[in-house]
Amino acid sequence: LHLTHPNGDSDSIRVFVRVRPLTQGTGLTTDGDQSLCLTVTSPNTVRLLSKPEPRTFTYDHVADMDTSQESVFNSVAKNIVESCMNGYNGTIFAYGQTGSGKTFTMLGPSELDNFTDDLRGVIPRSFEYLFFLINREIERSSQSKSFLCKCSFIEIYNEQIYDLLDTASASLFLRENIKKGVFVEGAVEKFVSSAAEAYQVLSMGWRNRRVASTSMNRESSRSHAVFTMTLESKESVNEVVNIRTSQLNLVDLAGSERQKDTHTEGSRLKEASSINRSLMCLGQVIMALVDVSNGKNRHICYRDSKLTFLLRDSLGGNAKTYTIANVHPGSKCFGETLSTLQFAQRAKLIKNKAIINEDTQGNVR
């Protein structure tokens, strides 16, 4: 018997697709490409002009080129920030090909601290809204409630974890605690008391990410960055102190065009010559064999990827999750767009399963 996430709420992972406007004068290869490979046909469908027949994809929301930053925030993040205030964990993933508007959607037009810009993205807006809610809550409770907010920012590159708030540190380990769940051991946590401070921490990490990518030869388009805000609320009612914590994760996934190298999809063979004599992937082949034979109790020696383990709770646990898939409408991007749309569809199917080992014998007693 399989058990999925709680509440019978099958929509714990929602998918938002955003189509960026065509590029002009940005130096991208798609510049000046006027032919489109897709059309937005309704607020939740997009039609990809594939051959021989166009294909229609359905999501929770599809935003066309003229959608404002504010409306993206309203559909994607508002609800998640609110449930964070109520003690639930929330996660927003951004996914898409380089140049498809991920950074614009998440941060805004430039990565500077222009905090008032109308074009600012989901992240600064989330910070503002969170602190707006916090302040409102403090006022309403007439100071009986207090909040503590801390941020960490890490990067996962090549299955190694780096701290973006402490570039001098060596790679870190994921650990679990019976009370705290999964966490990155030794990651720096910065306390913040306003949206501006939170944004400052974020931009510092963002800059470090760039420095690291050039100095240490890691590509940022190949790494995942996870910004985590932990919110702790304390309420004292009649001498009883009630503490609640929740997490808001903002995840910038590696560029989808790079996924091909790391996650060889489909039937491509792994070559021994390029894996340096080690037949590493043999393990994956065997793993796949074991996985199809179900029903039996087995152990697989190869662990989950660091990212899925860290965000396990966001992938169908008791958390609210939104995936933003950014696509470029230009026909030159057809291949990438198709794979992004397919990924986004698969994302909805992700469920964190736990099997209940119910005794199948003598059920009726």
Added chain:
Amino acid sequence: MAWRAICEKFINAQNLVEIESRKDPESDPFRSRYKARELLKEIYCSLKNFEATEEENGGESGDQRPTEQAIDGQREDGFSQGFSGDSPAGLQAAKLGAVEYYLGVNHIDTEELSAGQEHLMNCIKLLERCRVSPENVSLFIHVRNQLGILWAGRDETETAQEFLETAESIYQCYMKEDGTPPTDMTEYFTTEENLLTHQERTKRFELAYTHTMYYLAQVYRNLGQTERAATYCHCTLQRQLQLNQFSPMEWALNAATLSQYYITKGRYMEGRHCLSAATVISGLAGEVPCEPAAQESETENEHWEQLRQKGAEIARCWIKYCLNLLQDAKKLLEDNIGELDTDRQEELKRARTHNEEEEEKCKKSTLMFGSEDTFDAIASLEEKVCCSFPLDFTEARAVFLVGQNYVTQAKEYFQIDGYVTDHIEILQDHSALFKTLAFFEEDLERRCKMHKRRVDMIEPICNDLNAKYYLLIRRQLMFELAETFMEMTDLKLALANRQTDTQSLDNHTIKKFNYLCSASAKYFQMFLDSLCFPEGKFPEHLEEEVLRPALVAHFRVGRLHSRLITFSPLAQLENLSKSLENYKYVVEYCEVHPEAATAVEAELELSKEMVGLLPVKINHIKAKMATNN
């Protein structure tokens, strides 16, 4: 051009590809490969010129080409037709073929697949003119490996399969017919003094064939032929051992994973063999040093950590082996109410002596792991646990103890602080080991104690876990606790009195029985509460995955409440109405959701019956209470 110059060019080209290309800038990623390509083309031209001069000198002419063959129909006939490999024309063809091969790989590396394919096919055509011989067999294999990779990348798995299977059969025929250490392709362009030793030749050739096996394993996996894929994985692993081409830990983990394939197929002998080999080979990765020495350097520490972790992973595979073996034996032996069927037990024991001979035969025919040094160590490890189904308590206990031993070993690394999920999974296995062992135990008192051990290991963890981060795991634990307590109530009752007359039970037993009943109901209820929405409302529609557990939990809470023993009519009334409420839930849910009925057929039927009966009983008690008052 002088021969020496060609050789130098070739070495240069190799260097460019293997070393220089790693340093190529991102803006010009194929710079070195393009340079190498130019060199290869020059080599090709020079070789062609050589051919021209030799023909003028009256060398063997290339006119007697064998008739064209199908794309890759070259199997056994490759050994009987065409030039002999060591004739001048044969050598010339092999050399040109090798350049075509390198050009093909070069084009594939620079993402010009069809050009690459053309070069590789040119190589095949050149080789078709020759018989398979020590001079060219290596190239025969290599070029097909490459074509296999190429076609698999295009999703034409069958074409890939054909090339790779041809490579396989060429290797096998060659080894049967000749078997001398063949020339390596690099040697075509080496001066006399740099030729390889026989040993090195054999090693390279065998490695190329190992790769064929490895690619075939992937191809069969992609074709969904799991059994065949498993066999080729097995072969690849065995060849790695023989050729001494492996990293011990990686190899051990692969073998351990393969064991899990075998146990899911019920092939315990193979599973045990893989695990024993995994344990022995992982030992080659180095001794796990004692802690103080490892703390000296960070790399040392990391290495030590890796060894411990992987050792623990292999231990967990062993646990699964023991657990599945016991569980399968249990399935074989249990009767329709889940108890030990003694007739069946006798029958199986009688059949066993006969089976042992069969097993011996089977053992000889299966693929075995091991190199000269490790074979005995693997065999002696295998002897420590049986691979046939345990048929009585003593035999089951022996398997259980091996499993438990690995539980201890695995827990040493996967401690609760730091590895919550892994640790709990190990505990769950430990609990399952006890549960299965209990099946073989005939003494009910001792059986009950085994279940108590399960409760003791799971209950504290279940209560300590953060409900938010470990919701799903907690649900499993709650359900398991509920079931374990229920099992204990049954045993207690059976022990105390096999009759339904509860009046004759002593106070102590009643207290104990009620405690177990309530504990079971409590955990079922906790499980149900975990399904509620944040506001505390129970979902109206149960998701498919929780449907059965949730309905079963309701049914059992109903059952448990009606079984509580009390002599106070008021309390009895309360228990029965609670019971009725739960039975009603099952019945009503299935009325609203008819599709749910199939998931809980038996429970539903009984619930309906109880919904009919209980009100009568309740009214009876009420009436009695009224008259007494």
